[in-house]
Amino acid sequence: MAFEGSKNYIASKDLKISVKAAMHLEKPLLIKGEPGTGKTLLAEEIATVLNKPLYTWHIKSTTKAQQGLYEYDAVSRLRDSQLGLEKVAQIGNYIVKGVIWKAFDSEEQSVLLIDEIDKADIEFPNDLLLELDRMEFDCYELQKRVKAKHRPIIIITSNNEKELPDAFLRRCLFHYIQFPDKQQMEAIVQVHFPNLNQRLMQEALRLFYQFREIQGLKKRPSTSELIDWIKLLIMDGTEGDELSNMDVFKEIPQHIEALIKNEKDLDILNHFKQIGGNSNAY
Amino acid sequence: MFLDFFILLRDNGINASLHEHLSLLEGLEKKIIGQSIDDFYYLSRAIYVKNEAQLDRFDQLFGHYFKGLEYIPEELVFNIPNEWLQKNLMRHLSDEDKAKIKAMGGLEKLIERFKELLKEQKKRHEGGSKWIGTGGVSPFGAFGFNPEGFRIGQHENRHRQAIKVWDERNFENLDEGQELNTRNIKMALRYLREFTREGEEDVLDLNATIKATSKNAGSLELIMQAERRNNVKVLLFFDVGGSMDDHVELCSQFFSAARYEFKHMEFFYFHNCIYEKVWKDNARRHQDYTKTFDVLNQFNGDYKVIIVGDAAMSPYEIFLNGGSVEHFNEEAGVVWLNRLKAHFKHIVWINPNPSGVWKYYQSTISLLEIMDNKMYPMSIEGIRTAIEKLLKPAY
The missing domain is CATH 3.40.50.300 (P-loop containing nucleotide triphosphate hydrolases)
Structure with a gap:
């Protein structure tokens, strides 16, 4: 047992x-x-x-x-x-x-x-x-x-x-x-969305971990937020290709509200966007 | 078993007790884990470490202690005949030795001696099977210890060079390098309480209900009352900058404890001595400040005032107009302190310097006088006494 x-x-x-x-x-x-x-x-x-x-x-x-x-x-x-x-x-x-x-x-x-x-x-x-x-x-x-x-x-x-x-x-x-690493996270996402297309999963996870690495976020997005976000992406019929070249420092992906729960954090993202992704300038 | 690992942890700030160590042994006995060192790492971590800030330190100590041991193939460990180990120890410890160790009495010594023995043996076996053997079993029964199972060492990693879990040091970020020890301060501050019943009446007042019911000739009448809440109001003044930099850690602990403990708490910063201005944001102190007169007007005399500062400055800063190091103050610090004293009935000064050194600062002696000796060191005991003073009814 x-x-x-x-x-x-x-x-x-x-x-x-x-x-x-x-x-x-x-x-x-x-x-x-x-x-x-x-x-x-x-x-x-x-x-x-x-x-x-x-x-x-x-x-x-x-x-x-x-x-x-x-x-x-x-x-x-x-x-x-x-x-x-x-x-x-x-x-x-x-x-x-x-x-x-x-x-x-x-x-x-x-x-x-x-x-x-x-x-x-x-x-x-x-x-x-x-x-x-x-x-x-x-x-x-x-x-x-x-x-x-x-x-x-x-x-x-x-x-x-x-x-x-x-x-x-x-x-x-x-x-x-501990916060799950990418491999564990894949397994976790798989549990929630058994039929998720691999491309979307990979891209979503890539962006998600990019978010988590941004310095100074008040509330870093966690597993439950990722799950919500993927759910919204699926509802939109996103395939994953749309996300493929995206860089969170340059543009803000759709349904960001599922990941970012704090006004100030959104300000940080907008700031990155304005300065064109040069993360050192922040 | 693993007693020296336990001692290593304790010596290096992992606050485990014997209780936990026994739990680990119990866990091993119950065979909760298999014979893999990874499993042992997880189990000992769950038992010894109680705070995520200590996880990184534990990983380092674990790596230090078990360095080189992680690649022993399991089957080899279990093939060492037990008698070999027993006899080995017997051989090296003569009766005389045994008596000597008994006379020395200490476990530390015992371990040291034991390690020497092992070292000797290691040399002799050079080029052989590379085993240095484990600790023996019973000869030390009299000490109540069983130094069984010291390190089993192997000198080279002949096997794979994988990074082990504890070497990854996943918890590095959580080790904030400081003891999160505000609990004691919180406990001391708890004494500063004034319970009052205010607000919504939502708790049953049993005594009043019984009384009302009896008056009502036995037909039930419920009387409610508001819950008891701590309504003490606290005003904190913090000295920042200069000599206070040495005490930043202690002060921030005090601050966070106070902030948590009191619902009605206001704080202001000052530098060295309180003059006509205080402020809330140290970075913007020259733009955003509050006039001390406004503070006196805004907060009534019921507020308990705690001034936190090291009271180490030049006496000019207290007694002279224009004596401040930062600006020209029209009125001397002592005038302002006396104003505070006159307005707030309960006021104490908490000094992060230990009370033993106060007499070396002229300014501290003067401030003690101005504060009517109500200055206390920032120790648990000091805070407690200060709180007691604050609670005494005003004369």
């Missing part, structure tokens, strides 16, 4: 080993990387390929660690007591399970995705140390200890907005997803 990538997801060798290590060493795998390199997708693919249930916890700036465990819904209990309902007597009826609890409760090993952990408060990762280490926590209202039936495979993604505490990092394995 190992994760080998899938027909929708091309995994590099180091990523495969990291995933395997995370499964066998039973440690959370912390994934970082440029936006659009498929961090979140990884957990979904692992779950699909290994045929395991996936539990996703999207972290926001207001998310508290407790919410991943459980919440006590005092308001509905209060309301139900007004209505004189039977179930009021049982506090258990008002404990709302969080994502971690659900993953712990799963009858088979599950995949738990904690997405964008860096969005939360700076203390947040520390509040989860024990839970992730021992795979158990206490529910005070029910006075019981919740233990994972099967240790879930935990994937944590981070966009590097905040540094994570050392104690937390020490419990994780770390993998940095």
Whole structure:
């Protein structure tokens, strides 16, 4: 039972080993990387390929660690007591399970995705140390200890907005997803467009990597943007020949809006165009 | 196993702990990877490195440590008889030696001695099979270490000359050459908090609800309240240029930490001492500036003021009209500082110079006096004390 990538997801060798290590060493795998390199997708693919249930916890700036465990819904209990309902007597009826609890409760090993952990408060990762280490926590209202039936495979993604505490990092394995090189990218594009004509693919990739090399771009286009762009090119019926002699420093290809997401970046391109492609002049 | 690799990493700034090292051994034991050095590279990288900025350094260290080892054909490694290795070590370490090592007690020494032994052996085997052997097994049980599996070396690459993954140094760009260590500063700044409830009422106030409900003879009445938010307002003044250049890194860490921690934060730059002008963009300081009087008018006295500067200048710059190094100031720096002090009730000075050297600068001594001793070094401890001072109610 190992994760080998899938027909929708091309995994590099180091990523495969990291995933395997995370499964066998039973440690959370912390994934970082440029936006659009498929961090979140990884957990979904692992779950699909290994045929395991996936539990996703999207972290926001207001998310508290407790919410991943459980919440006590005092308001509905209060309301139900007004209505004189039977179930009021049982506090258990008002404990709302969080994502971690659900993953712990799963009858088979599950995949738990904690997405964008860096969005939360700076203390947040520390509040989860024990839970992730021992795979158990206490529910005070029910006075019981919740233990994972099967240790879930935990994937944590981070966009590097905040540094994570050392104690937390020490419990994780770390993998940095590198931006795919041209060869990997071809394979990735192939997955999305199995019947893409080779000429268009080659030219689109050439221009795409040329874009990425421009110095000073605020947001370099990533895989998902490339996919969108190719989609638009195909809709236009572009064959690839039109792009063949194009140089991003001299002219701006069609549907640039799919690749460039920032006004200032567009200004940089326009600037290149005006000075006629002499990139040293910038 | 690989203990000296682990020590090499630690000595060179990869902050791995024993915990991680044990994980690696566990991983090897569980046979997560095959017997290829590429796999070993990936596995050890995933375990030891926790920050992409360190990936490049790890690649270099890995290359350094395993140089020349990557081309050993797998089958050869597994054909070395185990007894050969054991006996080998036994032969070279007499009982006396063993006692000596025990007396020396240190692992470092042990490794050193061990390497010497291996070196000797290497010479004798010159021209032979080129193997220098691996570490032995059990004689050092008493130390609680098992120095098994030192480098297995081969001197020449007789095989292909492929570039190995770690030699490609794919992560070079991510090594920013500086420790990304703003976390400690953020933690210190966290103490500067003033929680207030303002804005939309979107959280249930349980106590008030219970009270209202009981008043209502038991029929439910929900009371909402606004969430608690940190509403502390902070005004930062940064000294830039000149002697402050030595502290740029520390200051930018402080700045980015502060920027993240406080929602209401304004900052201005000054040079050496605060005079009638401050500015926000250092490149355009002569065109785009703000009058210090405007700052005093715009920000009310509730703002907590932090001045960051090394307070190292000529005393003229503080006490004399026209004493500034840059322009002719009509009023002396001390006049402006006193104005700030009178307007803002909470004001501290944070100095990137360590407090031990303050007494060597006449200007620092004077500023300490002007600031009523509210000057603190830019260490975690210093920042914490400064924050405490800022939070004390004004007298």
